[in-house]
Every structure is written in C-alpha cells, then in structure tokens.
Amino acid sequence: MDKKVSFTDELPDVTISALLQKQNNVVQPCVIVIGSGISGLAAARSLSEASFNVTVLESRDRIGGRIHTDYSFGCPVDMGASWLHGVSNDNPLAPIIRRLGLTLYRTSGDDSILYDHDLESYGLYDMHGNKIPPQLVTQVGDAFKRILEETEKIRDETANDMSVLQGISIVLDRHPELRQEGIAYEVLQWYICRMEAWFAVDANLISLKCWDQASEPILLSIYKHILPTDECLSGGHGLMVQGYEPVIRTIAKDIDIRLNHRVTKVSRTSNNKVIVEVEGGTNFVADAVIITVPIGVLKANLIQFEPELPQWKTSAISDLGVGNENKIALRFENVFWPNVEFLGMVAPTSYSCGYFLNLHKATGHPVLVYMAAGNLAKDLEKLSDEATANFVMLQLKKMFPDAPDPAQYLVTRWGTDPNTLGCYAYDVVGMPEDLYARLGEPVDNIFFGGEAVNVEHQGSAHGAFLAGVSASQNCQRYIFERLGAWEKLKLVSLMRNSDILETGTVPLQISRM
Numbered sequence: 001m002d003k004k005v006s007f008t009d010e011l012p013d014v015t016i017s018a019l020l021q022k023q024n025n026v027v028q029p030c031v032i033v034i035g036s037g038i039s040g041l042a043a044a045r046s047l048s049e050a051s052f053n054v055t056v057l058e059s060r061d062r063i064g065g066r067i068h069t070d071y072s073f074g075c076p077v078d079m080g081a082s083w084l085h086g087v088s089n090d091n092p093l094a095p096i097i098r099r100l101g102l103t104l105y106r107t108s109g110d111d112s113i114l115y116d117h118d119l120e121s122y123g124l125y126d127m128h129g130n131k132i133p134p135q136l137v138t139q140v141g142d143a144f145k146r147i148l149e150e151t152e153k154i155r156d157e158t159a160n161d162m163s164v165l166q167g168i169s170i171v172l173d174r175h176p177e178l179r180q181e182g183i184a185y186e187v188l189q190w191y192i193c194r195m196e197a198w199f200a201v202d203a204n205l206i207s208l209k210c211w212d213q214a215s216e217p218i219l220l221s222i223y224k225h226i227l228p229t230d231e232c233l234s235g236g237h238g239l240m241v242q243g244y245e246p247v248i249r250t251i252a253k254d255i256d257i258r259l260n261h262r263v264t265k266v267s268r269t270s271n272n273k274v275i276v277e278v279e280g281g282t283n284f285v286a287d288a289v290i291i292t293v294p295i296g297v298l299k300a301n302l303i304q305f306e307p308e309l310p311q312w313k314t315s316a317i318s319d320l321g322v323g324n325e326n327k328i329a330l331r332f333e334n335v336f337w338p339n340v341e342f343l344g345m346v347a348p349t350s351y352s353c354g355y356f357l358n359l360h361k362a363t364g365h366p367v368l369v370y371m372a373a374g375n376l377a378k379d380l381e382k383l384s385d386e387a388t389a390n391f392v393m394l395q396l397k398k399m400f401p402d403a404p405d406p407a408q409y410l411v412t413r414w415g416t417d418p419n420t421l422g423c424y425a426y427d428v429v430g431m432p433e434d435l436y437a438r439l440g441e442p443v444d445n446i447f448f449g450g451e452a453v454n455v456e457h458q459g460s461a462h463g464a465f466l467a468g469v470s471a472s473q474n475c476q477r478y479i480f481e482r483l484g485a486w487e488k489l490k491l492v493s494l495m496r497n498s499d500i501l502e503t504g505t506v507p508l509q510i511s512r513m
C-alpha cells in the first residue's frame, strides 16, 4: 500500500540537532474523523501512524458500524458484514486477519457470487417442504448463467439504461428456450433472489448499464465463466468464523474515539479550519475532517454543511441508491437441519423466496441466519422483532414442519437505524457513471471515506477500509502541502511504520479449502 512516501521530497536540508531544537514549538496537525466503522477507523489509524492528532466522533455507543458481531448467543454472530470477499493476500484486510490468527470458512473457492457456495451444499425446498432435485437446481443455474450473458448483449445494443429485470425480460422474449416453467421457474426466482441479496435491492431497480462499472467485482463475479476476472480480488469468499469484531478492535486500538457523539454540522472557516458540531452543542475544531458516515445518512441530510456542499457533490449523494438487507439470527438448542451451508425456499416470486445461512456448518454453533434483502428487508422493518422472528420461523417450518421455537433470536434494522439508513450503495437506473468517484472527491479540507466512495469495491468491508486509508492519504497530502518546512520535518520524524498494514508471511487460516 502506498503510504507516506511522497511527502519526504519536500523536506528541508537540516541536521537532526537543529530539528530537535525546533521540535517543541511545532503543533501537530489535527483531524476529525466522523464515524467509527471500518473506514473511519482505517483513516484514523493511518493518520495516527503519520503522527497527526486524530479524534473519531461516533454517534453510536459502540464502534464498528455495519460490522457488528453480536455475542449474546454465547458465540459470535455477525449481524452486518460476515464474509471476507477475496480470501487472498491481495485483500487489504488479510494482514490483520493473519496476524490475529482468525479462521476463514471458505464458502467458495472461486470468485462467483451466484455459484459462490457449492451446489451440493445447498438444500433447496419448495413451499410444501419438498426437496428440489439437485440436477434441476444445476440445470436452472446454467440457464440463469446464459440469461445473464445475454443481458450483456442487450446492454451493448441499447444506448438507454434499463433495469436488470427489464434486461432479463427482453432476453426471455428473445430466447424462449431459456424460459422456465413450474418448479424450475421458482428455482429461477430463487437465483434472482440471491442476486438481489448481493445488491441488497430488487432487480427492477438495479441499473443494467452501471452494474459492472460501479459494481465491477460483482458483475465479473456473476459472469465468472464469461468475463475475465483479473480485476476481482481472487480467493473466493470466506466466512469469518470468529466474527469480524477482532479486526475492528485491532484497527481501533489506542485511537481517541468519542462514542455517543452524533455530528450535526460541519463548517469551514475563513482561516482554513473546520468546526465540527455535535448533538448537544459541543464543537471540535480541526485542520481537516474525514466524513465516513453511511451514504444513507448523507442522503437524509442529517449533517448540515456550512457553506453548503457544491452541486456536483450533492447530486452524487442524491443520485446514488442505497439498498437494504437484514439478518434474523436464530439460536436453537439442537441442530435439526441437514449439514449444508445454505437452506433455501423457492417460490413463484423472488420476493417470496428466501434462504438461511447455516452457521453450524462453518462454526459448530446451532445458529441459522435468515437473510432478507430489498423490499422484503424493508417490509420486515415494519414488524416488531417478535413478529419478524415469527415470520422467519414460518419460512423455516415450510422446510421443517417440526422445527422447534428458537431459544434466542436477533433482528437487524439497517434500513431504519438512523446511524445507517440502508445497507450499502447501488446504481440506480439512468444515473451518471461517475457517482462513486465524485462522492470520494474532497471539498477543500473536507474529505470523504466510507464504503460508497470506493469505485471498485463498494459495499464491502475491505472496500470501506481502502476508502478510509485513501481519504487519510489525501488529507495528509492536503495538510502537508500547507505546512512550513519545520512542521513537515517534525511530522515526518514522528511518523512510524504501520503495525497493522504490514504484510507478513503467516498464511491465512482457512478451515475449508
């Protein structure tokens, strides 16, 4: 990772003793980071290692944001991010995972997302509890692959954008042989449901034109047999067996983090400072600010800017979509389900399909995690936790009529949680293609990090991490350019090597190859 290297070119030619004489008079530059998700923490860590004075302001009473490992079941259960996408040393999170000796359970050895879990490790059922023959699942999967391939042609043919669902519909008109009937149709809906879960939005809302540009690793993953995958992180997808929390704690170590500090306003002053106002009236003054709050929070204008952000920035914020995905985790006293990674229900619409991640297979704990995305995720947030758990149990009982009640359950509400207001960014039909890049552009001494700023890996933990490091580097460069020669020298003399970004030789621990 490119870090701190370019600054030293601008140093004055001095002796160490002269430097030491001057050192005590130099004030370290001060930066505020808003948000203690993985992006904000990565930014803060990188600034701190570069000897900047950094304070993180976090609205919640916990760190981690959309990475949240819950321990109330007596075992770690990730209610936000749970997979490492790209189980390889190229993944920027690999050095931390390796150093902590965390285990990854690889649900897929390749980079696909639709076929990211071996088909033999799925148990698919219809609404009446009948198991779907695996050959049929494979056969419909092959048809779905062809359909996706054909949608690419539609995109190349048409100047105007359309939704992925419209693209699929045109393909099926042109290629009646790819249409599915009866139970095969329901299996196709289940594949669409899985795709929608990845994007966290229904297929009628995803832009056909942009989904490879903005969600490039995702599309390449979908088209793994069709398009080259050289820009994807390789290594497939691995579940964090001990949960993501240790990674968060490691990045956050020794950083000045103020919990329960909800930022309401960011003002730029005429003397190049920023004033960051927190609910309750406290003000923090700094040389720069890095904003890493979720795109949903920015879209809802929960932070006021003085002067207002320029139009190119506000339009990027409003034009990006934000999807939703919720998890409902159920802990049982005993395991009564088969030893597969995923249990899925097929149905006549993708909305009514569903699936459970079987944590027992990966971690040994008797836990199933239901995942709902798009409109279903939104609708579930209208219910109480108890009603949501009941709904999920009804789904489970379609497959296993004798399923007992869970001993405990957990329900997320990422869409209505005011600290998140959505799951992660997606491309809305008909919008410009440079939104992620614009979102990441600084406005003077206001810098932007967060998942939605990463042009290549948005919607991921490693993408958010990289966006934080990148925002920190831009911020450092900005401040460094404005320092006098002695301040520069002081700063460089204090910089230390990163203890978390280092690349070691310890291999990643993968429990399933």
Ligand SMILES: Cc1cc2nc3c(=O)[nH]c(=O)nc-3n(C[C@H](O)[C@H](O)[C@H](O)COP(=O)(O)OP(=O)(O)OC[C@H]3O[C@@H](n4cnc5c(N)ncnc54)[C@H](O)[C@@H]3O)c2cc1C
Binding pocket: 034, 035, 036, 037, 038, 039, 040, 057, 058, 059, 060, 063, 064, 065, 066, 067, 079, 080, 081, 082, 083, 084, 085, 261, 262, 263, 264, 292, 293, 294, 297, 302, 303, 325, 326, 327, 414, 418, 419, 420, 422, 423, 424, 449, 450, 451, 452, 458, 459, 460, 461, 462, 464
């Ligand atoms: C259900 C779900 C499943 C996912 N699964 C995966 C997965 O398996 N693998 C993967 O790689 N990625 C996954 N992701 C995506 C991944 O979790 C995110 O991309 C990443 O965690 C985002 O990090 P971030 O730092 O950008 O934002 P966040 O983690 O959201 O951090 C932003 C922080 O800002 C705080 N904040 C908000 N408003 C304010 C305010 N006004 N003042 C101060 N602080 C504020 C928030 O409380 C939060 O702590 C998933 C996400 C969800 C929701």
